[in-house]
Amino acid sequence: MCGIVGWISSEGVDLGRFDRAVETLHRRGPDGSHRWMSADGRAVLGHRRLAILDLSKRGDEPSVSADGFSAFVHNGEIYNFRSLRKDLEARGETFASTGDGEVAHRLLRDDGPEALGQLDGMFALALWNDRDRRLLLARDRIGIKPLYYALLAGGFAFASEPKAILLLPGVAARLDPAALSDYLSYGYVPFERSMFSGILKLPAAHYLQWDAASGRTEVVPYWTLELTDVRDDPEELREKIDEAVRSHMISDVPVGAFLSGGLDSSSVVSRAVRYTDHRLPSFTVAYRDGQLDDICYARQAAEAFHTEHREELLDVGDLATALDRAADVYDEPIRDATSLAVLELSRVARDSVKVVLTGDGGDEIFGGYGWYETAMRYERTRARFGPFRKLLSLADRYLRPLASSAFSPRAAGSARLLAADFADRYFAVRGFFPAAEQKRVLGTLPHDPAWIFRAFDRPELPLVQRLLLLDLKTYLPDNNLMLVDRSTMAHGLEARVPLLDWRLVEYAFGLPPDRILRPGATKIAFHEAIEPWLPEAILSRPKWGFTPPxxxxxSGRNREAAFAMLERGTLAADGVLDPGGVRSLVEGGTQRRHGKLWLLLNLEAWYRRWIRGERAAKAPDPTVPSAVHGSRI
Known part of the structure; x- marks a missing residue:
């Protein structure tokens, strides 16, 4: 796990500027910094290293070919690198290191992007061919590791995080209006957009090729998730989960685990303890004023699996300070309040280990979210109208104008059933600010708040898989995995997600729909598979998301303070946001009003830090403990 940066310029690169860009990623890779520059000074790759495999200097990157014409950097891990190495050695290749980077370099140098399908792991990688002056970028199938890029005048830049690209010439910290609308729509910025104008994300399961001579850029998918027939057998699912966890234990440093006491993290830990030669460290945090069940259930799981468990209670302290701390880490805004908790959880874990396993992805691939049940209920209700469904759409057409009136909450909620298009119905379940509310808050009407659901909807699929795929393409990579990457890497901690092993994802996606979820029951096949592994108290516990309060x-007496943060903030001062419109929406009872207010508070902190470039006067380093962290138990 590391931080990577690259810059190609026809005018030649400024190494001083480049080194400063690489240094912005020092938290991602605290174990060393190295760079390679082409002989003509027009291409440079940089790497901040978090040493996990081959801890010697032989494992440093950039990896450079013997002839000096090929250079490679990557962030993440290639779990099957040893088998790939054997195949390459059979071709006559020899290796200087015992890590995964050199193996991926040789494979892609020889076989090109067609070899990406052979890589099992989480990765964002870059290969520069100095002879052909061509760049290859690629991102793992699920989007576990991030990769951003920018097309420059006479050049190209890429990095693990936008903050590094912002230090290079030709890129400025300007707000992208379309991305701003996306953030208000979803609470994160989806797919290829970033919050910065001129900086793009490489989507999951895609590679990019850029030709320096012509300036031509090509972005191509190399993997798609399709519905296949699988054997619905709890034992086979158990074997696949077990193998996924085993493959993710490969490391030359000790491995630990985040443990919330839920089904996903407990299942991962139950397998991980079988593949380690030391007592597995596990970690849990909870907010003192929030739901403390996770602490109790995590203790039970830790006792059952004999982990070396550490837990900590947290206090948010001053809210503005907490948001500033988060904004310093998350250089794209994210509404999900879990971002605060995982940032603290990562701090706790990094005191003991450099690698943790997490249970992320279990809800997306096995159908664990309540909103799936909600959407299914509305779709089934709509189906009962049969040929009269056109009347529902007609009613929606008459109700939509009310969305900008005092009846807006009810009008917005009615779209879950009445909207003619599935994407609009699902947006009414999952989205935040619909078009009329964005108009009141931003002063402009968005093009299409539900566009990302429209883009990835697959109507030919069964409804269950249709819902899962939407989250696998949007919410999972651009909210959950972005959150985990930023929060863990802020502390130099590598997070691995075995439940998102691509073979396990393909198997789970192929299960019969009624074995995944139905109204009143979620994660049905998964629950049956893991039943022999977990204590009954954890199997039967109510589902509760890992979310701060x-x-x-x-709300309550704190609401006025939240309004004041917006009314006196930089968004209002720059005319981006109308705080009066926000107040009227919240006081008028808009749906998900607390979530919308929280969304905007995070946006304010991010905007002040990254667009205005203002740091809080006494904002502490988010990697350093302070009084707001509370006490250890």
Whole structure:
């Protein structure tokens, strides 16, 4: 796990500027910094290293070919690198290191992007061919590791995080209006957009080729998730989960685990303890004023699996300070309040280990979210109208004008059933600010708040898989995995997600729909498969998301303070946001009002830090503990 940066310029690169860009990623790779520059000074690759495999200097990157014409950097891990190495050695290749980077370099140098399908792991990688002056970028199938890029005048730049690209010439910290609308729509910025104008994300399961001579850029998918027939057998699912966890244990440093006491993290830990020669460290945090069940269930799981468990209770302290701390790490805004908790959890874990396993992805591939049940209920209700469904759409056409009136909450909610298009119905379940509300808050009407659901909807699929795929393409990579990457890497901690092993994802996606979820029951096949592994108390516990009590932080007597942060903030001062419109929406009872207010508070902190470039006067380093962290238990 590392931080990578690259810059190609027809005018030649400024090494001083480049080194400063690489240094912005020092938290991602605290174990060393190295760069390679082409002989003509027009291409440079940089790497901040977090040493996990081959801890010697032989494992440093950039990896450079013997002839000096090929250079490679990557962030992440290639779990099957040893088998790939054997195949390459059979071709006559020899290796200087015992890590994965050199193996991926040789494979892609020889076989090109067609070889990406052979890589099992989480990765964002870059290969520069100095002879052909061509760049290859690629991102793993699920989008576990991030990769951003920018097309420059006479050149190209890429990095693990936008903050590095912002230090290169030709790129400025300007807000992208379309991305701003996306953020208000979803609470994160989806797919290829970033919050910065001129900086793009490489989507998951895609590679990019850029030709320096012509300036031509090509972005191509190399993997798609399709519905296949699988054997619905709890034992086979158990074997696949077990193998996924085993493959993710490969490391030359000790491995630990985040443990919430839920089904996903407990299942991962139950397998991980079988593949380690030391007592597995596990970690849990919870907010003192929030839901403390996770602490109790995590203790039970830790006792059952004999982990070396550490837990900590947290206090949010001053809310503005907490948001500033988060904004310094998340250089794209994210509404998800879990971002605060995982940032603290990563701090706790990094005191003991450099690698953790997490249970992320289990809800997306096995159908664990309540909103799936909600969407299914509305779709089934709509189906009962049969040929009269056109009347529902007609009613929606008459109700939509009310969305900008005092009846807006009810009008917005009715779209879950009445909207003619599935994407609009699903947006009414999952989205935040619909078009009319964005108009009141931003002063402009967005093009299409539900566009990302429209883009990835697959109507030919069964409804269950249709819902899962939307999250696998949007919410999972651009909210959950971005959150985990930024929060863990802020502390130099590598997070691995075995439940998102691509073979396990393909198997789970192929299960019969009614074995995944139905109204009243979620994660059905998964629950049956893991039953022999977990204590009954954890198997039967109510589902509770790992979410800080943000609603209490922005409601009741705290609500006026939240309004004041927006009314006196930089978004209002720059005319980006109308705080009066926000107040009228929240006080008017808009749906998900606490979530919307929290969304905007995070946006304010991010905007002040990254667009205005203002740091809080006493904003502490987010990697350093302070009084707001509370006490250890």
């Amino acid at each position: 943000f609603k209490s932080w922005v």
